[in-house]
Amino acid sequence: MTDKGSIAATGEFKGRLKEGVYRAIYARRDIRSQFLSDPIPEQVLARILHAAHHAPSVGFMQPWDFILIRRHEIREAVHAAFLRANAEATMMFSEEKREQYKSFKLEGVLDSPLNICITRDQERFGPVVIGRTANRIMDLYSCVCAVQNLWLAARAEGLGVGWVSIIHDRDVQEILHLPRHVVPVAYLCIGYVTHFPEKPELEAAGWIPRLPLDKLVFCDQWGKECKTEWPALHQEIITRKDK
Ligand SMILES: Cc1cc2nc3c(=O)[nH]c(=O)nc-3n(C[C@H](O)[C@H](O)[C@H](O)COP(=O)(O)O)c2cc1C
Numbered sequence: 001m002t003d004k005g006s007i008a009a010t011g012e013f014k015g016r017l018k019e020g021v022y023r024a025i026y027a028r029r030d031i032r033s034q035f036l037s038d039p040i041p042e043q044v045l046a047r048i049l050h051a052a053h054h055a056p057s058v059g060f061m062q063p064w065d066f067i068l069i070r071r072h073e074i075r076e077a078v079h080a081a082f083l084r085a086n087a088e089a090t091m092m093f094s095e096e097k098r099e100q101y102k103s104f105k106l107e108g109v110l111d112s113p114l115n116i117c118i119t120r121d122q123e124r125f126g127p128v129v130i131g132r133t134a135n136r137i138m139d140l141y142s143c144v145c146a147v148q149n150l151w152l153a154a155r156a157e158g159l160g161v162g163w164v165s166i167i168h169d170r171d172v173q174e175i176l177h178l179p180r181h182v183v184p185v186a187y188l189c190i191g192y193v194t195h196f197p198e199k200p201e202l203e204a205a206g207w208i209p210r211l212p213l214d215k216l217v218f219c220d221q222w223g224k225e226c227k228t229e230w231p232a233l234h235q236e237i238i239t240r241k242d243k
Pocket of ligand 1 (some may be wrong): 028164168200
């Protein structure tokens with residue numbers, strides 16, 4: 001095992017190579033408050049876009065497009081749409097939760113130097129695509145895989161990403177001039193950061209805890225816990241907490 005890591009004949013990543021993949025996964029955070037205004041070098045941006053473009057997709061449909069949004073007027077319009085949707089959202093929470101909800105910063109549209117909208121072209125490669133016959137929504141899932149690839153690659157580059165979903169699709173559709181067959185999937189804010197919080201902000205704020213994994217892993221049928229069916233795995237899962 002070399003210091004830099006290598007790939008074994010079996011295909012397994014060794015050493016630092018493997019560690020790097022897990023590190024990106026565990027150290028990734030959703031970023032809203034920690035953005036710096038420093039520009040993102042083009043080479044870095046191109047690398048993370050390529051990483052996104054190498055996501056898996058149903059029938060190799062590659063249904064995504066990436067709209068890079070720098071212009072202030074456009075971001076102002078998106079921000080205004082967020083404020084409208086967030087005002088509606090605030091009223092959906094119970095009174096006890098509402099004040100805490102209002103204390104959260106849930107977007108970095110104007111603070112980040114770049115926004116990226118990842119969209120879904122529902123007609124790419126025609127009406128019949130391998131794997132998208134029984135479940136037409138698979139193209140959406142493919143786009144989400146691209147989002148995650150971008151998010152992880154960005155983390156490895158030291159870039160924070162925040163997903164802004166408190167916004168109506170129709171607003172994004174109009175502001176970004178999307179054609180009818182193209183719909184927004186993820187509106188992302190991206191940039192360098194002061195720091196990456198160690199835990200999800202909602203967890204740190206006591207809003208929702210991370211659920212214990214052993215309660216979410218079932219054997220053979222929904223609801224059938226591994227504890228009795230597969231005790232060795234259950235033991236590994238519970239002893240291996242975070243990371
Ligand atoms: C589909 C999706 C939509 C999200 N929308 C928002 C959002 O509108 N505003 C926000 O602050 N965070 C948003 N998040 C971030 C989540 O709150 C965050 O992923 C979660 O709290 C876990 O934190 P972590 O990403 O730092 O691990 C979204 C995440 C996902 C996957």
